[in-house]
Amino acid sequence: MQKYDLAIIGSGIGGALIAALNKDKSHILFEKDSNLGGCASTFKRFGNYYNTGATTFVGYEENHILKNMFDKIKYVPNISESKIAIRTIQNKKVVDRVRDFEEFLTQIQENYPNENNRIFWEKIKDIDEKFWQIKDIHFAKYSLNSYIKSLSTFKDMIKVFKLDLLKSASSFIKETLGEITQGYQSFIDAQLLITVQSKSKDISLLSMALGLAYPFHKVFYVNNGMGSIIEEILKEVNVHKKEEILKIKKSKDSYVITSSKGEYQAKKIVLNTTVYDSKNLFGEKIKKYYEKFEFSDQSAFTSYLTINSKEKFLDHYQIILEPDIPNCISNSFFISFSKLSDEKMSQNGYSVTISTHTKVSTWKALSKDDYKKQKELTQNFILEHFLDYFDNISSEQITKIFSATCLTFQRFIGRANCGGKALNIKSALQIPSCKTPFEGLYNVGDTVFAGQGWPGVAIGVNILNKELNEKL
Template sequence: MTPSINNVTSSLNTELDALIIGSGVGGLVTGTQLASKGAKVLVLERYLTPGGSGSSFRREGYTFDVGASMVFGLGKKGYTNLLTRALNDIGEECSTISDPVQLEYHLPDQFRLEVNYQYKDFIACLSNLFPHESKGISQFYNTCWQIFRALDAIPLLSLEDPNYLAKVFLRNPLACLTLARWLPVNVGDVARQYITDERLLKFIDMECYCWSVMPADLTPIINAGMVFSDRHAGGINYPSGGVGTIAEKLATGLQRYGGAIRYKSRVSEIIIKDEKAIGVRLSNNEEIYARVVISNATRWNTFGTLLNKSYIPKTEKTWSKRYKPSPSFVSLHLGVRAEAIPLNTHCHHLLLESWNEMEAEQGTIFVSIPTLLDPSLAPTGRHIIHAFTPSMITGWENLYSSAYFQAKKTSADRLIHRLESIFPGLNKGITNLEIGTPRSHRRFLGRQQGTYGPIPAMRLPGLLPMPLNTTEVERLYCVGDSCFPGQGLNAVAFSGFACADRVGADLNLN
């Protein structure tokens, strides 16, 4: 059961140290880290359950993941297993099922490739497809490993904490210098140093797009170093019971350390006094005060909705010019008969029929079948297929009533037809169907345009322009995918650790 509290004073009868807007994984990691340091923490969540896009929902015996089912950060070793570390720090543990194949690509011109957990097998398969590029392939992915090993050699906390930076540099100067070297670099720059085959470069684009929704030229190499290597190191590990289990366990740990979550608590305004954030006002006009306010909302929501325009710093206006909202998604949560899934099918797939459509509206399709790893998510004799494809809210914004439902049906029918190239006869095997649109994501997740995070509006120098956790509004911090290092559960967990470290230093808790 997810812990909840409707009366703050019943659990927190002293002044709050930290007030967190939103219970996404970034906000929960921040909250649990602060609570474990002794801070009085309250998380305000507009919805009924924690986790945001990292949550799950239940329908007719099925447990569906809201967002992606491909999870990094639940490995057992090193410093990059941030979800495992966050849970362990509060006495929680997540049982997982390892996935031997991260992803199966179904790409144009009969390009098929499995990304095996065993790195040597993956490199061998890719080199067999491009034998003339075998040396360049090894050099490119070895660069990613160099970055990953540097990340995995140091505890990942706040880059805004001078004491932390001094300690990690003295502890491992080579790792720090390696990361500093690659911080302003994008994947495309590195790939073209070693690879010339245009088809292979398109594959590298897709390797980036499948988790960043950006081509290689816009994807920071630091992030790629983490993803392209961790899938062969810590691996892809699915949490038993669904992705939402992670947030539920973080919420349980938060309460164990004296913190609390209030659900159905929609923040309408961040209260500013003497140019400092001092609390929030809820939609019912209740006011809650704390020493610091931490927003797990997007920066567009934080500075465009929750703050009066007179308090928006110039740095945030600059940020909004450099970054734009990534697409939202049209998503299908399908319950299907078991026989609709061919034998020896892998859990995760990516489908694209034309390279020109990779970034197009509803072009690339991402597919997960989590019941291949955890059958308990569905009734006996059934499987779950979660398919989603990028979609901008502009095409859905002005549709009402019957036109909106017809557009949903048309998109769903088109997606199912395309999926039958992987799962022949799928349409006849569907027993349950849930259709989500960018409007659904905006409504239930409270995110600007239903976006899943920022992407560059122009070519930028790697991660250098990405903001950290502090803001120019005193006592107001941000956490989540609008902060360094960006999108993904493991990335927002990093943001949560960093934010808690910075806030802990400012509140003399570290």
């Protein structure tokens, strides 16, 4: 049996980053899929490339945790800045999310007038800036040292944010903007759904600020597809692709791992599986630990298109409709176009990923026939509204379209849930830490602290790396 100090299960953002940071150790990384990157992968179908989920890359800027991490592994991504991070369209209202605060504020005031818009958006920006200035954010459990470090972060947060830390997003909206129109509320919620996967009624002010402020940072387009970043950072990592881990058994001072191809032994394990799916890998004792995390019934519906057009498009749009999308929990969808200059992604026309939010339970409850019908219904609804908003694209120019539900995500990357949990005071205390109560067993990814997307998962990786290296 091959023996390693460190085994990493999964090549999502979390698994890939922690592997790259520890590639000098005796290690192995397993990935069940044929593509690397999980929700941030790029796949090929019908001769075209598509981004599976993640399309925007944020956090590659000086003094940001992600940039520091990339510098550490000596990797410079092939990216171009999207000067307009997203164009948000709601009926006739168009707001371009640009970095320049005054330019953005003017557009907000024109489209969603409110005498306190400046106070509201300045506070959002201010909280976000202060958050990213906090050094050494730590959150881990199950050892005295971890608790002490977490307490120190908590103290820093209280010092920086004071009572704002206890505020809910909706109470802050009410106290600054007052009663706002449904349109403005939809605009705020649609932006939050793509960043924190929750609406303002369910989250804290801090989460709302981080979610709404991301276009004030540099937002990047990734040339050659999002998955190319993961492939590049894993270049010197011992990766076993298309090898699924089926069982893990704890022995006295190591773990025995059974995969679809063989057996291995590792002293330490990092699971990049979600905390909801990790239970399937273990016997009773460890299974019980994972079973205590209540399943977060959220996921994505994604449509992939190839469009034969030479028209110019921005990198990202968000369309906000009035009715909810059928089978979804949102009235908005997010569209990302490849750049025509991107020879890989645009080799047969624009590669477009459209995503919106749905529940796992909606799709799991359907019979096989109904599932097919409802999937088609949702895809057709999105397509119809997409064509409505882009009158320079005709249906004949769409040479390919197909979609994925949470069940597709489950089949390919072993997770039906996509996206983190709404972060509020109550859920913050229950959020899983990278460290588990079992010696040598860790988790990384968007279902553990600090949450989803490149910046959120990178914070988690940074914490995990400290915890791991204390022990290795």
